[in-house]
Amino acid sequence: MVDHRRLGRELELFHADPLSGAGLPIWLPAGAAARHSVESYVRELERQAGYQHVYSPPLGKRELFELSGHLGYFADDMFPVLRLSADDEFVLRPALCPHHALVYRARGRSYRELPLRIAELGGMYRSERSGVLGGLSRVRAISLNDAHNFCAVEQVGAEVAEILDLIRVAHAALGVRPAGFRLSLRGPGEKYVGDDEMWQHAENLLREALSGLPYVEAPGEAAFYGPKIDIQILDGAGRESTISTIQLDFDKPARFDLSYTDSSGGRSRPVMVHRSLVGSMERLFAYLIEVHSGAFPAWYAPVQVQVLPVGPEQLAAAEAFRQECVRAGLRAELVGDGSLGARVRGAAQRRVPYAAVLGAREVAAGQVALRLRDGRAVEPMAAPDALRMISGIVAAHSAELLP
Numbered sequence: 001m002v003d004h005r006r007l008g009r010e011l012e013l014f015h016a017d018p019l020s021g022a023g024l025p026i027w028l029p030a031g032a033a034a035r036h037s038v039e040s041y042v043r044e045l046e047r048q049a050g051y052q053h054v055y056s057p058p059l060g061k062r063e064l065f066e067l068s069g070h071l072g073y074f075a076d077d078m079f080p081v082l083r084l085s086a087d088d089e090f091v092l093r094p095a096l097c098p099h100h101a102l103v104y105r106a107r108g109r110s111y112r113e114l115p116l117r118i119a120e121l122g123g124m125y126r127s128e129r130s131g132v133l134g135g136l137s138r139v140r141a142i143s144l145n146d147a148h149n150f151c152a153v154e155q156v157g158a159e160v161a162e163i164l165d166l167i168r169v170a171h172a173a174l175g176v177r178p179a180g181f182r183l184s185l186r187g188p189g190e191k192y193v194g195d196d197e198m199w200q201h202a203e204n205l206l207r208e209a210l211s212g213l214p215y216v217e218a219p220g221e222a223a224f225y226g227p228k229i230d231i232q233i234l235d236g237a238g239r240e241s242t243i244s245t246i247q248l249d250f251d252k253p254a255r256f257d258l259s260y261t262d263s264s265g266g267r268s269r270p271v272m273v274h275r276s277l278v279g280s281m282e283r284l285f286a287y288l289i290e291v292h293s294g295a296f297p298a299w300y301a302p303v304q305v306q307v308l309p310v311g312p313e314q315l316a317a318a319e320a321f322r323q324e325c326v327r328a329g330l331r332a333e334l335v336g337d338g339s340l341g342a343r344v345r346g347a348a349q350r351r352v353p354y355a356a357v358l359g360a361r362e363v364a365a366g367q368v369a370l371r372l373r374d375g376r377a378v379e380p381m382a383a384p385d386a387l388r389m390i391s392g393i394v395a396a397h398s399a400e401l402l403p
């Protein structure tokens with residue numbers, strides 16, 4: 001596997017600028033286009049699974065993070081408090097859960113609404129030491145695919161199973177190949193909230209959800225508020241990190257005094273399930289760039305079709321075809337300069353899945369000749385058929401370039 005930092009530079013996906021700051025990369029147009037497709041896909045997958053999306057600010061009052069426990073248990077990983085005045089202090093949030101707890105308690109809740117699945121692709125900040133930062137894999141400004149599923153205790157098992165299914169679907173579409181499951185448990189020390197009974201209960205629920213799957217146990221890797229299932233990946237250097245996670249939390253619902261009216265009219269406390277299907281956009285793309293060597297599946301390739309007129313006589317027809325691609329929702333560009341061979345090679349080097357060649361014969365017949373980035377050539381086909389085929393591959397989130 002090639003280091004994602006090198007490919008990120010060569011393919012102009014992102015830019016690390018000392019003036020922006022270590023761990024604060026900038027997504028360039030090509031990287032942003034790929035990320036946009038992935039974000040849209042995940043949002044739609046979640047919408048179909050009953051998630052409701054919200055927006056919340058990346059910073060909040062100091063008191064919010066005192067209440068959540070972050071300032072007490074997680075301050076080492078956070079930026080220092082921002083002070084406007086003595087009674088107006090703010091925290092760059094290290095997680096989205098506190099805001100989502102506020103979404104939950106914005107009004108009264110009934111058991112009929114549970115599981116209530118609140119999702120957001122939101123910004124958060126971690127004060128990583130500059131020595132460990134590199135490219136997209138470790139950053140200080142994080143865009144997390146996050147959700148908090150509030151459920152009744154008896155719903156937790158089914159909810160976790162459903163989340164595991166969604167993770168599988170998302171991984172298949174993106175081309176993520178997990179290296180294994182990990183049950184992350186409490187370790188020794190004082191950095192955990194709650195009592196033994198709470199931890200035991202949460203642990204048992206997760207063990208049940210993992211039954212039948214191979215997994216390893218990792219003491220000391222739990223969140224400060226509860227145990228979690230982590231799905232691990234390996235980077236090009238063989239280092240392991242977490243891409244997807246499901247965490248059980250009995251603590252925050254108590255801290256925020258969350259409740260719902262149960263079926264007998266009494267008040268009950270929900271459980272909070274923190275989950276991420278694909279992790280942060282930064283770590284996800286660090287991994288995807290390496291595992292695909294930059295050759296993403298067509299649906300999130302930065303440029304999906306490069307249109308190549310053989311000569312200036314085909315320029316108008318080529319531009320018309322490019323516009324049809326764009327109208328069909330594809331990312332397409334026209335490259336007219338240089339020899340055809342060099343342009344076909346250039347498209348493949350930039351990992352563009354489809355080069356559409358238009359020569360005199362193709363234009364006369366209303367056709368295009370597709371060249372794939374892996375070197376395969378397709379017999380010339382009617383332009384609308386080519387467009388339909390590519391659009392179909394993209395809409396299906398297929399890993400293949402041909403049906």
Ligand SMILES: [Zn+2]
Pocket residue numbers: 095096097148274275
């Ligand atoms: Zn959370």
